[in-house]
Amino acid sequence: MHSGILLIDKPAGITSAGVVGRVKRMLGAERVGHAGTLDPDATGLLVVLVNGATRVASYAADGTKRYSGVMRLGVTTSSDDMAGEVLTESSSIPPFERVLEASRRFIGAIQQVPPKVSAIKVQGKRAHKLTREGHEFELNAREVTVSRFDIERVSDTSFRYVVECSPGTYVRSLARDIGEALGCGGAVESIRRERSGPLSVDGALSLEEISWGQLKDWSLLIPHIPRIEISEEMATAIRNGHQLTLKKVAQLPAVASLPRYSIFAYASEEDPETIGLLKVLGSGDLEVAINLGRYPGQK
Numbered sequence: 001m002h003s004g005i006l007l008i009d010k011p012a013g014i015t016s017a018g019v020v021g022r023v024k025r026m027l028g029a030e031r032v033g034h035a036g037t038l039d040p041d042a043t044g045l046l047v048v049l050v051n052g053a054t055r056v057a058s059y060a061a062d063g064t065k066r067y068s069g070v071m072r073l074g075v076t077t078s079s080d081d082m083a084g085e086v087l088t089e090s091s092s093i094p095p096f097e098r099v100l101e102a103s104r105r106f107i108g109a110i111q112q113v114p115p116k117v118s119a120i121k122v123q124g125k126r127a128h129k130l131t132r133e134g135h136e137f138e139l140n141a142r143e144v145t146v147s148r149f150d151i152e153r154v155s156d157t158s159f160r161y162v163v164e165c166s167p168g169t170y171v172r173s174l175a176r177d178i179g180e181a182l183g184c185g186g187a188v189e190s191i192r193r194e195r196s197g198p199l200s201v202d203g204a205l206s207l208e209e210i211s212w213g214q215l216k217d218w219s220l221l222i223p224h225i226p227r228i229e230i231s232e233e234m235a236t237a238i239r240n241g242h243q244l245t246l247k248k249v250a251q252l253p254a255v256a257s258l259p260r261y262s263i264f265a266y267a268s269e270e271d272p273e274t275i276g277l278l279k280v281l282g283s284g285d286l287e288v289a290i291n292l293g294r295y296p297g298q299k
Contacts, residue, residue, distance in 0.1 A: 002273070003052030003292045004215035009204040010038050010046040019207070023048050026210050035060060035221070036167070036196055041083050044193035045201035052276075052292030053218035059263065059277065059290075060221040062167045063197020064147065069190040071175040073099065074157050076185035079117040080172035090184045096153045102181045103151045103161075106174060111141040115172045144169040158189065198223050218292075219265050219274040226264040227274060228254050235268035235275055239291060246286040249278070256284070263289055 010019055016037045024032040033054040035047040044067075049057060074093050077084035094102075114120050120127045122137050148164035163171055172188050179186020194201050198220065205214055219227050230249055237245035249255055249266075258264060260282050267274045277289040 004050055004218050004273070005053050005220060006048040006050060006210060006214060007199060007201070007204040007216065008046045008048055008210070009201055009206060010043055011207065012041050012043050014207075015040045016046055019046055020048060022207060023050070023210055027212060033057065036065075036193075038193060039081070039172075039191065041081065042191040042193065044191075045196055045199060045204055046193075047196060047199060047221070049218070049221075050215060052290075053221070055290055055292065056218050056221055056277070059225065060197070064164050064195070065167060065169065065193060065197075066148075066195040067163045067165070067171050068161065068192050068194055069171070069188060070154060070158050070160050071171075071178075071186055071188045072158050073179050073182065073186045074184050075187050076176070076179065077187045079187075080115045080170075080176040081188045081191075084117070084187070088185055092184055093157055094182050094184065098182065099153075099159060099178070100151055102178050103149050105181065106178060107146050107149050109143055109145050112144050112170065112173050112177070113141045114139050114170050115176070142168070146174070149174070217272065217274050219267075222265065225277070226258065226262075227267065228252075228264055229267050229269045232268045232270040235266065235271075238266070238278075238288065239275060246278070246288075250280075250284055250286045255280070255286070260284065 006023065008019060010016070016034050020032050020034050023029070027050065029050050031051050031054050033049045035049060035057050038044065038046055072082065074090045075086060076088045077086050114127070116127055116139065120139060122139070127139060145166040146163060146169060148162065150162040152160045154160050163174065171191050175186040175188045230252065234245050234249055238249070255264070258280050260280055262280050263277050264280070265274050265277055276291040278286045279289040281287060
């Protein structure tokens with residue numbers, strides 16, 4: 001396959017950009033990106049996009065994320081995790097019943113202020129860069145949704161959590177905010193991403209296992225979009241820009257039944273790799289939304 005995705009179990013101590021660079025070097029791929037940043041100290045699922053798959057990220061479903069790890073109460077830090085500078089410490093940790101009660105207040109649609117070491121842009125600059133440079137600034141709260149927030153006591157100060165949430169939710173902010181609500185402060189000790197939409201860290205690759213043979217079809221990113229197989233002759237003609245073939249494909253029963261203005265993926269009946277995305281126009285005709293093409297020099 002020339003375009004696809006790799007599901008990588010990112011270890012701690014490397015940035016998401018570092019993983020992307022490593023994949024690019026190991027595969028010799030022309031283009032590599034990722035879907036959803038993980039902090040350097042976080043572990044778990046990182047979806048890496050190879051070659052043409054980098055063009056499909058904007059079509060990917062914003063599925064629920066699931067994270068697990070440990071949060072600590074009785075401390076606040078500059079980064080809302082234990083990698084940052086400790087700002088305050090407290091020995092007054094409430095009973096577990098109160099911690100559990102407080103966690104329930106963060107289930108549902110909530111307003112959340114991202115950490116100042118996040119990648120959110122402030123006047124064109126990343127917040128984490130402004131923080132490192134010593135600039136003073138404030139980030140606006142935004143609405144996120146937490147559908148699950150389970151907490152289990154590990155010690156007097158540490159609590160294991162499982163969080164399921166919408167994209168854009170910061171677990172570090174949850175730890176900070178629950179600590180603030182309890183009056184003792186809070187920060188995360190560890191974060192592991194277990195799921196992103198339909199994709200799971202189960203069976204994900206280590207950095208040492210990366211290879212072309214492990215590439216998965218990029219249509220896994222878009223399970224909400226129909227995938228239709230057509231003849232090799234038609235697929236080749238569309239890939240080569242033959243407009244007349246688009247009209248023939250539009251008349252196929254599986255395509256003609258699709259709603260107007262919908263998007264669907266297409267592949268050849270003789271080749272398992274998804275080729276691109278087509279759009280149904282209001283007239284019922286088709287146009288090419290994305291043609292991934294072929295990337296020379298790949299295995």
